[in-house]
Amino acid sequence: MILDALIWISLAVGLAFNALGVVGILRFPDVYTRLHADTKCTTFGSIFTSVAIVLYAGGQYFRDPEGQYETLALHTVLAVVVLAFTNATSAHAIARAAHKRGHKPAQAVCDRLEETVP
């Protein structure tokens, strides 16, 4: 019962943050702020939908130890680790490329990087 509630809560939190990330991509004014919404919210949301899967696999494992549920849980954890690491790095790559291309941060109060580029 408690496990079911936890799964529902994780799913709800995950979907809410994924939705916020996508809305942020649509709403924010420039590349950098959109990257904020993208990397933080969708990574966090995906972590929580995966936590729901791991909880479900853990519950099923005790009901049916022959059902390969430990495979599901371990692989999901590995997928989350891969996702978190690659998302952070690719966000950095996109931000750097955008700045090299000359996209100015919109509404910026300061831009220390701009001053160093000759």
Next chain:
Amino acid sequence: MTRWIFTVLVLVALMLLAMVRLFKGPTSADRVVALDAINTLVVAAMIVLAVVFRQFIFVDVAIIYALLAFVGTLYIAKYLGGEL
């Protein structure tokens, strides 16, 4: 079971919503950001689909998809930055 299908449907709806930014742009960097978000959502949806269809090999596909999407994003970023 229905809750997993519901989750997948919401994730697909979010992908379609992110696709608005993918088509609207205005710059190519914005499109890459939208593509990156869609990739993350696809990985999350694949993991949930593994439970829906009881085919746990889908999670392995999700891992490989995440890694390949990462390489793709890096190459697009390098191209946009003029280093390729």
Next chain:
Amino acid sequence: MLSFIVTALFSGAVYLVLTAGSGPVLRFWSVQELLVAAAVAVAVGFVAHQYFASARRRAAANPLRWLQAVAYVLGPFFAEMAKANFDVAYRVITGRIRPGIVRVRTGMKTDMGTLLMANSITLTPGTLTVNVDEESNDLYIHMINVPAGLENRETVEVRELFALFDCPRWVRRIAE
């Protein structure tokens, strides 16, 4: 030699995680998978040890550091990440932003430390690493909400970015 052992152990561990549930040995693995894991570990260690682990930095092979890395990700890092997400969620809903790019001094001496710090910063407190100054390992960071007064300062100490925990100290302990 040490770099070969570390690489082989790491790749073997990843293979065993991926094949857990295949048979009865130690509850989880079949004999064939264990043999293949050993073969994969030796092969990958032979091919990749010079890329994966540099022989100059022996301290990185310390298993205690790996445990610390796991503790860091599950504890302080996750708390900071949750806080950052609520912050971004608030800004998505209200649209109240004050963006800008600031220069942050990390004080990291190694590439690994800079990488870990940059990734921690990207996923945590309303900040996003844009570029790295190769000589001083300083980071250029896009902040979604620059605190008042910060835009006039030449460099910012990395400690000021994290509110709840001393993440830079953790990173230094793990990677340097």
